Amino acid sequence: MSQDTRPGRVITRYGAEMIVEDRDGRAHRCTARRKLQDAVCGDHVQWQPSQTGNAIVVAIERRHNVLTRPDLRGRPKPIAANIDQLVVVSAHLPAPNWEMVDRYLVAAELLPADALIVLNKSDLADSHPVDRGLLDEYRALGYQVVEVSSHREHGLDALHAALKDRTSILVGLSGVGKSSLIQNLLPEEKIRIGAISDYSNKGKHTTTSATLYHLPRGGDLIDSPGVRDFSLGKVTPAELASGFRDIAAHGEHCRFHNCTHSVEPGCAVKAAVESGEISQRRYRNYRAILNGLNES
Ligand SMILES: Nc1nc2c(ncn2[C@@H]2O[C@H](COP(=O)(O)OP(=O)(O)OP(=O)(O)O)[C@@H](O)[C@H]2O)c(=O)[nH]1
């Protein structure tokens, strides 16, 4: 490699072009070498400046993990890399899809990354109530649940604290307010947000590419394009069970070590569902995902 190869981190990517931030926090427009087409937001890279046009990304550092989403043909498409925490954002409106939340929680366990559950638009709690019992259920499983309103700037301190000193990514349905939360957490960086979305030149408010921001109180936060649904892609039944904390804990006591907790005798998970230690809802979600794995 030439001497003028420098370290940087991919902030965002649009097609073949990306923005790479250098060690001093300066942004550079880069193109990837053809073999490196899969560099994504959050990747640590080596790049070379150029006098004539875009700088060039010449190498991607080894990733800790990469969050993927199945594309239209079901192939895993990388969204963002080197993630410490998956922030699963729901809202009072659109109504939460708790099955999808469970799938994201499995994805977090498998990355591996921590998971944080955020419920936004608490200003709409009276007109669009959610089942509070479900929030308690997730808290009992050990997940932190933070309720916020980006319109009323409610709950942002708790969110700041939960995002400190690591790289987190906001995921969830389109329209739950992920980008609005970023705007609230980074009031003094609005110009930069504007600059980056101008660069995308799509003229839409909805997010089209994962983009990394630096939080004023420490930590990095990636905004990602919302989804209509999220599926896990290729996972094994054992991986799936390990992603459900409640099921994994009881699954150690099943008669068969490779129990899928569906039809086997001596299943400690089914016993725990019957005794109420595991919620019927979580078990139904587990079975629904398991059935989906058998079909694909
Ligand atoms: N009432 C209310 N509306 C909100 C709140 N936060 C965001 N919104 C509105 O929800 C809509 C969607 O907000 P966005 O921030 O674009 O949502 P997003 O999750 O980034 O959407 P995608 O980029 O499509 O994934 C906008 O009209 C926001 O003004 C909130 O706390 N309360």
Ligand SMILES: [Mg+2]
């Ligand atoms: Mg958005």
Ligand SMILES: [Zn+2]
């Ligand atoms: Zn079992």
